[in-house]
Amino acid sequence: MMKEKRELFCNACGKKIRIENGILREDVFEGKKVWGYFSDKDAVYHSFILCEECYDKMISGFSIPVEETAVTELI
Numbered sequence: 348m349m350k351e352k353r354e355l356f357c358n359a360c361g362k363k364i365r366i367e368n369g370i371l372r373e374d375v376f377e378g379k380k381v382w383g384y385f386s387d388k389d390a391v392y393h394s395f396i397l398c399e400e401c402y403d404k405m406i407s408g409f410s411i412p413v414e415e416t417a418v419t420e421l422i
């Protein structure tokens with residue numbers, strides 16, 4: 348889970364994500380990646396969040412659409 352933060356912003360548009368009592372009131376995309384050896388970013392940890400709007404914008408630019416699987420129960 349996401350580290351508890353007082354304030355959270357979408358990395359793309361800078362929008363403030365609504366948090367009440369430490370709980371996210373809207374769903375966001377969390378990107379996390381430790382870049383390894385075979386990258387140009389030797390062992391650097393990247394993380395960002397995207398609001399749903401920016402996430403939709405990002406995936407709309409994909410050549411191959413995201414895989415979609417219906418989940419019956421949210422984890």
Ligand SMILES: [Zn+2]
Nearest residue numbers: 357360398401
């Ligand atoms: Zn955004």
